[in-house]
Amino acid sequence: MTAGRGATRQRLQSALDTGRGAVLVGAPGVGKTVMARAVARAVANEQSRIATRWVSATGSAKLVPFGAFSHLVEFTGADEPATLLRAAQHALRREADHGLMLVVDDAHHLDTLSATLVHQLALSGSVRLLLTVRDGETCPDAVTALWKDQLLARCDILPFDAEESAAILEQVLGGPVEAVSADRMYGVSQGNPLYLRHLVVAAVETGSLRQAEGVWQLRGEMTLTPELSTLVDEHLRGLAPDVRTVLEFLAIEEPLAVSDLAEMVGLDAVDRAESAGAVTVSDHGGHLVVHAFHPLYTERIRSGLGRLAVRRLRKMLVAQLSAAARTDISGRLRIAGLALDTDDPPEAGDLVALSWEAMRMGDLAFGERLARGALDQTGDLSARLPLAHSLSWQGRGKDADEVLKPVDPDTLSEWDLTAWTLPKAANRFWMLSESREAVSYLADMRARISEPAAFHTLDALAATFAMSSGDPAHAIRVATVVLESPQALDLAVAWAAATATLSSARMGSFDDVEVLARRGLGATHPGLLRFTIGFGQALSSIMAADVDSAVDLARHYAGFSEFQQPGRAIGEVVLGHVLVARGSLDEAATLFRQAAAALTATGYSWGPLALIGLAQALGQQGHSAEAAVALERAISAHGMRSELYAPELALARAWTLAAARDLRGAVAAARDAVHVAEQSGQAAVALRAVQDALRLGDVGAVVAARRINARIDCAAGRSCIEHGQALADQDAAGLDRVSVSLEEAGMLAAAADAAAQAANVHRSAGDRAGEALAKAHAAALSQRCGNPATPALEKVLNPSPLTGREKEVAVMVAQGMTNKAIAAQLSVSVRTVEGHVYKACMKLGLPDRSALATTVR
Missing domain, CATH: 1.10.8 (Helicase, Ruva Protein; domain 3)
Structure with missing residues (x-):
């Protein structure tokens, strides 16, 4: 072993000996598997009591939830993903009393749940992990996060020199x-x-x-x-016919048990394939399984198989795998996926049931595939419903509508009409941007229903429409009726409870939040409703001045997204807004960018909210141009479906203006956010806007803080009152205390601004010692937030030679405004504006107005 490879191997072994493990990344054929095997053997030899388990991920197994782990963990139920993940972790840990090393080959092929399981094992630190990943391949986000979040060491293995x-x-x-x-x-x-x-x-x-x-x-x-391809073809042509047959089966489904292959091609053929170096045989949980020596073998063979040959091989595999009579959900999904493209596909009813199961496990794409298989056999509503739900949840609204369109609602029973109306109306409201039409349509269909359990389900959706449209009070009233009815079905309870949770949190009814959240989480429902619940819970924690708990909660929900879109992106939006409250602006901006890219092409309300959050984060960082672009995109995406978040949109405008040094405009926008929130009954959100107004220096915001907190009384509201009073009184010591209390609450960016404001007041009072202490505190907090560029921090940590009015005029000059227009906006004379421009140029050493505009921009 030469020095380059030796160093890589040493890093791998060190990561396994002293840390949680490593991810070995390299190009196809570079030797990742060989090195992983060598390192795993070395660790096992040194620590003989540690158990080693191998998982080899493949493209075909990726289609089945937990497909890669099917030989290690058996799933007999159809529980939700979180329950299955806990069961899988428990089963793996139970196998090894003295430690477990899990080696995952080709982890880029892991299905969503398998990838999430690996990520959770890494987080727990209970298992040592060694993964191989093909460089350049699209990886599950859960796998990429392993090295991005520094849970596992990343080791790159390069080609030989x-x-x-x-x-x-x-x-x-x-x-x-x-x-x-x-x-x-x-x-x-x-x-x-x-x-x-x-x-x-x-x-x-x-x-x-x-x-x-x-x-x-x-x-x-x-x-x-x-x-x-030529190299592989040359090798494959030299293989015996029965060895090639082994590879053909592996090209359809991989891995396969030795016993299953032996039944189909004979044990001798498997033995010859291993001897020829075409396959590898390994022990997986006491069962011998077969993989191709390299994925390129099976990829090349698969591309050369005709359609009839594929159907024949699939049929044989289904017959063999079915003989084992697997009853666990993973096995049933695997067989169904194989059987779809045969002459004898599963019956439509079975495909429909399995489609719902796949979606409950978080795999929308596989659910879509199974539902399409059912629809190919029958045009019944039972097949259209899971397909429409899958397409809509993936953000493909037009496709979902096309699936539902052939159904004549006049021919349906009340129950079928309800089941059909739900995705039809929801799709129109969010995905097709026909929100007003959807509200009317839902009301019309509701009038045709007399069965209480059925119309409660439609009412629950109507409550969600009301909340999204910016009327959380009405949403709570409708949802409460549903939740109080003993006839309401689980789906209705889930929608109503999720809506009531978020609406209650935003209105300041904090005592109701956890009760409602538990009610919603306890119902059987589509997993995406969890994020609505989590968003409400997180806001409630923030208003209780416990941002750390809100962050932990948001990360929990982001983890529940199982790293599959759109759940992944929605979880990132929830987490991003909590991180903005804390002041972790870099991470928040990254999350919002990713989420916006995934969601803006869909109709989810979370899409505009991601752009709103991005503008807020960028504005606080001082990135005025980028914030302005994000704000413009947020305004374009905003509509009735996201009207609930109009106050946040106003705050995004405030921080965008602040980044452009338009402090007067920023304060006005923050006040507008307070007004919009109060008008829609969102008292908690109004207090969040008051806090931002105070950070921007609005001395009059204390009046709003007192008024709003008198209605909902919470820790965050009391903090706003204290902050506003100290700011209005120019009480430096009071601002020092506010900064400390905000820091203790976990609101680091707000704490930094309060400390900066304290430093400024100390300086005005001639208290140099107090100024120095407050400035040092502001600098330390600012550093913990990634050094944002808010007006308060800029004034103290990066002071400008310009006065406030000179800076304001300079910004307007940079925006292209004439002196006359500036004078009109500021209600001063043109001569006064000219004087400010002249002084600004002199202080900055600039020759003229044009140079001032360029410099400020």
């Missing part, structure tokens, strides 16, 4: 290799071990690589090109 390649050639061939021949082999393989291996095999077989005087020499033209 020329020296390493020559050393490997000599080792494999058992003798010295001519330097020029080694260089030629390296030039073709570019150091890729798989390329190199195939080049050597082909060259020896053709005689172009031979020994002369004990030295291996390559003569003549190379018989193989560097293209990977």
Whole structure:
């Protein structure tokens, strides 16, 4: 082993010995699996009591929830993902009394739940993990997060360099290799071990690589090109027919148990395939399973199989796997997925049931595939419903509507009409941007229902419409009727409780939040409603001055998203807004960017909210141009479906203006946020807006703080009153105390601004010692927040030579306004504006108005 590879191996082993493990990343064929095996063996030899379990992920297994772990963990129920994940963790830990090392090969192929399981195991630290990932492949977010969040060490394994390649050639061939021949082999393989291996095999077989005087020499033209497909084809053509048959089955489904393959092709064929280096056989939880030696083998074979051959192989696999009579949900989903493309697919009823199960486990795409299989057999509503739900939840509103359109509602029973109306109305409200029409449509359909259990379900959706439209009080009234009815079904309870939870939190009815949240979480329902509940719970914690708990809660919900879209992005929006409250602006901006990219093409209200949060985070960081772009996008995306978040949109405008140094406009926008929130009954959100107004220096905000907190009385409201009074009184000591209390509450950015305001008041009073202490506190808090550029912090930590009015005029100049327009907006004379422009240019050493505009921009 040469130095480069040796160093990589040492890093891997060190990560397993001293940490939670590592992820080995490299190009196809670079030797990730070989090194992972070697390191795993070394760790097992050194620590003989530790148990080692192998998981090999594949493209086909990725279609089945927990497909990669099906040989290690059996799932007999159809519980929600969180329950299944806990059961899987427990089952894995139970296997090993003295420690467990889990090796996951080709982790980029993990299905969503398997990837989430690995991520949770890494978080717990109870299992040592070693993963291999193909560089350049799209990875599940849960896998990528392992090294991005520094849970596991990332080790990159690179192709061999020329020296390493020559050393490997000599080792494999058992003798010295001519330097020029080694260089030629390296030039073709570019150091890729798989390329190199195939080049050597082909060259020896053709005689172009031979020994002369004990030295291996390559003569003549190379018989193989560097293209990977050609190399693989050359190797596959040399395999025995029965060995190729083994690979054909693996090309359809991988891995396969030795016993299953033996039944279909014979044990001798499996043995010959292993001896030929075409497959590997490993022990997985006491069962021998077979993988292709390299995924490229099966990928190449799969591309060459005709449609009839694929159907024949699938049919044989279904027959064999069904013989084992697996009753666990993972096994049933695996068989159903294989059977879909055969002459004997599962019955429509079974596919419908399994489609709902797949979606309950968080796999919307697989649920869609199964539902489409059912729809191919029957045009019944029972097949259209899961397909429409899956498409709508994926944000594909038009596709969902097309699936529902052929159904004539006049032919449906009340129950079927209810089931059809739900996705039809919800899809129109959110995904098709027909919110007003959807509200009327839902009311019309509701009038046709007389069965209480049915119309309660429609009323629960109507409550959600009301909340999203900006009327949380009406939403609570409607939801309460549903929740109080003993006839309400679980789905109705889930929608109503989720709506009531968020609405109650935003209105300041904090005592109701946890009760409602538990009611919603206890119902069987689509998992995305959890985020609505979590958003309300997080806001309630923030208003209780417990931001740390809100962050923990939001991270929990982000983890529940199982790293699949759109759940992943929605979880990021919830977490991002909590992080803004704390002041973790860099992380929040990153989350919002990712979420906005995933959601803005859909109709979810979370999409505009992501853009709103992005503008707020960027504005507080002082990135005026980027904040302005995000704000403009948020305004364009905003509508009736996201009217609930109109106060947040006004705050996004406030922080965008603040970043542009338009403090007067920023304060006005913050006051507008307070007004909009109060008008819609969102008292808690109004207090959040008051706090931002105070951070921007609005001395009159204390009046609003007293008025609002008199209605809902909470820790955050009392803090706003204290902050506002100290600011109005220019009470430096009071502002010092406010900063400390905000820091203790976890609101670090607000605490930094309060400390900066205290420093400014100390300076005005001539208290240099107090100023220095407050300034140091502001600087420390600012650093913990990633050094934002709010007006208060800028004034103290990065003071400008311009006065407030000079800065304000300079910003307007940079915005392209004429002196006359500036004078009109500020209610001063044009001569006064000219004087401010002149003084600003002199202080900044600029020659003219144009240079001032350029500098400020």
